[in-house]
Every structure is written in structure tokens, then in C-alpha cells.
Amino acid sequence: MLFRFESSIYMYDASVWGLDMYRSDGVVVKSFDDLIIIRRGSGVPKEAVSGRADVVVGLDEHGRVVNVEIDFVDYYYTDREKAREVLRRARW
Numbered sequence: 001m002l003f004r005f006e007s008s009i010y011m012y013d014a015s016v017w018g019l020d021m022y023r024s025d026g027v028v029v030k031s032f033d034d035l036i037i038i039r040r041g042s043g044v045p046k047e048a049v050s051g052r053a054d055v056v057v058g059l060d061e062h063g064r065v066v067n068v069e070i071d072f073v074d075y076y077y078t079d080r081e082k083a084r085e086v087l088r089r090a091r092w
Contacts, residue, residue, distance in 0.1 A: 029065050038068060040092070049083045051075035 028039040036057060052074045058067030075083040 027065075036065075038065060047086050047089075049075065049086050050077065051083070 026040055028037070030037045049072070051072050054071045054073065056067070056069040057065060060066050072083065072087075078086075
């Protein structure tokens with residue numbers, strides 16, 4: 001099952017909000033309304049890229065996230081080349 005939506009992507013330490021979140025293999029997922037938060041690890045990220053994006057979230061039959069694709073349309077707080085440089089280093 002795939003859901004496609006356009007939404008701003010926010011990155012922050014969800015643990016400070018005290019949210020009841022789904023945890024599996026070091027990955028934390030929380031969704032409500034049009035916002036989904038997926039975190040691996042804790043603390044403040046060293047680098048972050050934010051902006052407007054087309055997002056595809058793939059779920060299995062139990063509702064667990066199995067795939068996330070983010071195609072940025074525009075970037076906030078940074079220029080496109082700097083954002084692309086950061087994204088090239090992205091690993092899971």
C-alpha cells in the first residue's frame with residue numbers, strides 16, 4: 001500500500017516531546033494527521049535538510065513503514081547545491 005502526499009519535512013528530537021512512538025530495530029515512527037516522524041538514534045542531528053517535497057511512504061500489511069522516498073522540490077534555509085551535497089552523504 002502506498003500513500004503519496006506533499007508536506008513540509010521537519011527534523012527534530014521527538015523524544016523531548018514525550019510522544020508515544022512505534023519502535024523497531026532502532027527506528028522510531030510516529031504519525032498523526034499529515035505529519036510522519038521517522039527517527040533513528042537520538043539527540044540532535046549533525047546536519048539536516050528541510051524543504052518542500054513529494055514523499056512516498058510504503059507500508060506493509062501491519063502498517064509498518066518499509067520504504068520512504070523523498071523527492072525535494074525546494075529547500076528551506078540552504079541553497080540547492082549545499083542541500084544536494086548533504087543528501088549525497090545520506091546512509092541508513
